[in-house]
Amino acid sequence: METTLVILKPSAVLHGYVGQIVQRFQQKGLVIRGMKMMQLGEPILREHYAHLTDRPFFPDLLKSMMASPVIVMALWGNDAVNVVRMMTGATNGRKAQPGTIRGDFSVSGQENIVHASDSADNAEIELKRFFSPDEIFDYQPSWLKYTYEPAEMK
Numbered sequence: 001m002e003t004t005l006v007i008l009k010p011s012a013v014l015h016g017y018v019g020q021i022v023q024r025f026q027q028k029g030l031v032i033r034g035m036k037m038m039q040l041g042e043p044i045l046r047e048h049y050a051h052l053t054d055r056p057f058f059p060d061l062l063k064s065m066m067a068s069p070v071i072v073m074a075l076w077g078n079d080a081v082n083v084v085r086m087m088t089g090a091t092n093g094r095k096a097q098p099g100t101i102r103g104d105f106s107v108s109g110q111e112n113i114v115h116a117s118d119s120a121d122n123a124e125i126e127l128k129r130f131f132s133p134d135e136i137f138d139y140q141p142s143w144l145k146y147t148y149e150p151a152e153m154k
């Protein structure tokens with residue numbers, strides 16, 4: 001079992017899509033272990049998108065990510081990083097498969113609704129970036145026994 005980080009971006013918050021997106025993750029069987037609203041600023045975004053600071057679209061990306069508060073989520077499950085990335089879809093909403101979050105809610109490369117960690121190592125770093133340890137809760141809802149076979153709960 002592992003935990004991954006999701007950000008519901010301003011494009012999700014300002015459209016009023018938060019409930020629908022949270023519902024998808026819950027329906028899939030992911031456990032919400034942390035969730036809060038926060039206003040992102042330039043320092044944390046420069047760190048989070050360090051691989052993109054030299055790209056010409058970076059100033060617009062900053063503006064887009066600071067356009068409103070975001071919702072950050074810590075989602076727990078078996079292979080949660082890959083499961084959530086599959087649900088998220090390709091970066092550009094126009095290229096994302098229908099059925100994925102970006103495929104269903106976005107037609108943009110930038111206004112693409114969600115961020116999701118792309119590897120277990122990055123998930124660990126990103127969870128620390130957005131949550132303090134006491135904001136992530138270790139609990140197991142009773143429905144897990146109808147969600148996984150015992151061997152999958154590891």
Ligand code: TYD
Nearest residue numbers: 052057061090091109110111112115116118
């Ligand atoms: P990236 O880490 O490449 O993709 P992903 O979010 O799928 O992991 O890019 C981070 C964000 O940067 C992306 O979600 C939206 C923005 N972005 C652009 O605005 N234009 C671009 O051409 C790319 C590649 C990303």
